Amino acid sequence: MKQAQFEQQFSTDWHWLEDQFAVLEKLRPGEAAQDPRLARLPASYRRLCHHQALARERGYSISLIQRLDDLVLRGYRLLYRPRLPIAAPLKQFFLADFPRAVRAQWPWQLASALVFCLSMVLLWALVRQQPEMIYALVDAETAQQLEDMYHPEATHRSERDSNDDVVMFGYYIYNNISIAFRTFAGGIFFGIGALFVMLFNGSFFGAIAAHLTNTGMHEPFFTFVVAHGAPELTAIVLAGGAGLRLGWALLAPGPWTRLDALRKSAGEAMPIMYGAFALLVLAAFIEAFWSPRLFDPWIKYSVGCVLWTLLFGYLFAGGRR
Amino acid sequence: MIDDRQRLRTPEGAVLSLVPVGILPRAAAFFIDFLIRTPFYLAAWFVVLTRAGAGAGLMLILVFLLEWFYPVLFEVLRHGQTPGKRALGIAVTHTDGTPVTLNGSLIRNLIRQADFFPMLYLTGFITMLCNRRFQRLGDLAGNTMVVYVGGARHAVQVMNDSSAAPDWPATLDDQQTLLALLERKDTLSSARLQELSNFAWPELGAVKSEQRALDVARYLRGHT
Numbered sequence: 328m329k330q331a332q333f334e335q336q337f338s339t340d341w342h343w344l345e346d347q348f349a350v351l352e353k354l355r356p357g358e359a360a361q362d363p364r365l366a367r368l369p370a371s372y373r374r375l376c377h378h379q380a381l382a383r384e385r386g387y388s389i390s391l392i393q394r395l396d397d398l399v400l401r402g403y404r405l406l407y408r409p410r411l412p413i414a415a416p417l418k419q420f421f422l423a424d425f426p427r428a429v430r431a432q433w434p435w436q437l438a439s440a441l442v443f444c445l446s447m448v449l450l451w452a453l454v455r456q457q458p459e460m461i462y463a464l465v466d467a468e469t470a471q472q473l474e475d476m477y478h479p480e481a482t483h484r485s486e487r488d489s490n491d492d493v494v495m496f497g498y499y500i501y502n503n504i505s506i507a508f509r510t511f512a513g514g515i516f517f518g519i520g521a522l523f524v525m526l527f528n529g530s531f532f533g534a535i536a537a538h539l540t541n542t543g544m545h546e547p548f549f550t551f552v553v554a555h556g557a558p559e560l561t562a563i564v565l566a567g568g569a570g571l572r573l574g575w576a577l578l579a580p581g582p583w584t585r586l587d588a589l590r591k592s593a594g595e596a597m598p599i600m601y602g603a604f605a606l607l608v609l610a611a612f613i614e615a616f617w618s619p620r621l622f623d624p625w626i627k628y629s630v631g632c633v634l635w636t637l638l639f640g641y642l643f644a645g646g647r648r
Numbered sequence: 649m650i651d652d653r654q655r656l657r658t659p660e661g662a663v664l665s666l667v668p669v670g671i672l673p674r675a676a677a678f679f680i681d682f683l684i685r686t687p688f689y690l691a692a693w694f695v696v697l698t699r700a701g702a703g704a705g706l707m708l709i710l711v712f713l714l715e716w717f718y719p720v721l722f723e724v725l726r727h728g729q730t731p732g733k734r735a736l737g738i739a740v741t742h743t744d745g746t747p748v749t750l751n752g753s754l755i756r757n758l759i760r761q762a763d764f765f766p767m768l769y770l771t772g773f774i775t776m777l778c779n780r781r782f783q784r785l786g787d788l789a790g791n792t793m794v795v796y797v798g799g800a801r802h803a804v805q806v807m808n809d810s811s812a813a814p815d816w817p818a819t820l821d822d823q824q825t826l827l828a829l830l831e832r833k834d835t836l837s838s839a840r841l842q843e844l845s846n847f848a849w850p851e852l853g854a855v856k857s858e859q860r861a862l863d864v865a866r867y868l869r870g871h872t
Binding site: 328329330331332334338352355373375376379380383385386387388389390391393394396397399400401403404407408409489490492493494495496497498500501504505508509511512513515516520573586589590592593594597600 | 739750751
């Protein structure tokens, strides 16, 4: 059969398919799955594939082949749309997949946690020994601001209203989750970006805690951070570990090519990032609505202790059979 | 041949040909998306500056969502296309041609930060130049690529006219070459047509060789 006859015979089919694709492409994934037109798609798509193969085999013109190629690609993209079930996997994710993913990547998570904790302890010790060292890290103005923020007689703490809480909630979401995502992305540069964030945040936290202890404001400070610190610091360390996993895949890909190792590690790191995201939303919530409340210190310390215990119990024991 | 098409065979035996999208159209799509987001950023900035109570907190959340999840939302729910990509007729797919999944889209959009480093997507730009699919770091990690989709191609119209059988056993390659010449007849100047045809029939001279080439092409194409 020559091309002209081939085109004449089947062009109505192709026009019909084009119209179908145009309609189906506009539908949302959920609607498209319900649409009766989708049920007829596989058969007409197979016929289209057949036409494409014939056109190639018979050496028809390149423009005709390209036109059929485009149609095949559109049909393929419609047929292989990913399903998006959300609720059931979400339950499975939090009950089992997330803590399992964290444990499966323990070497990188441990490395990330060690870098964070060691730099924190080191700077804590340093600033406790030599209090003026804090000015090597932050300028005098910032140090003064910190002191004002945690001053026991500061008025802003008791006068804070619910609007401020919402503003701070938004700020913590925006700031902390962006930091976690950036930490992960920075890990792709052979882990350096993730390591840097761990070092920086660990040192900063240690130094500030030491400085506030030096100036006698440790109680307002620790009662403020103890509760939300559990999900927040854990999530940042987890994001750092996921970033290190990416960088390690490029440094030591093992039996895979570097590219394959990168893809594999990115796929494995995603559950951790979903989990870190959830933890940071929780942390922002606690930090905005619970941490600024002025309760008796022992109440705040016990709530903090319970949170730390629950979180680590969850990460170590969750999803084990 | 200089051709950046990626040809893939699907399990059902069809051939997918994916054309990766270069830097300029992608930058243009990014710019359109940026323009769409700008009013929201400005509104958020305004509300935060004027300290309109709880509204400022909600605006910060909005900025956060726009910054990180705007592309993810559209890529997953809108068939791989943000509004900017739709305007340019391009879409994100996995490298096997399947539509992008939530994981793939999230990976490519989280690692966008690394592509942006140190400024203006310099890392992403260099990475794109180093591989055949124009993938930036996020695409490499997420196993995704940006391809042209749905450029509505219309059937090329060819008039019935005189035709002549080839006087040699024409191969499929010969056939495709002549058909391509016939289909592009109207976009080529007459001098160029004659020059090209003259390669095949140098003994006939410019004018006659053009006639012969088109006749044979019409014969091979058939008539209706």
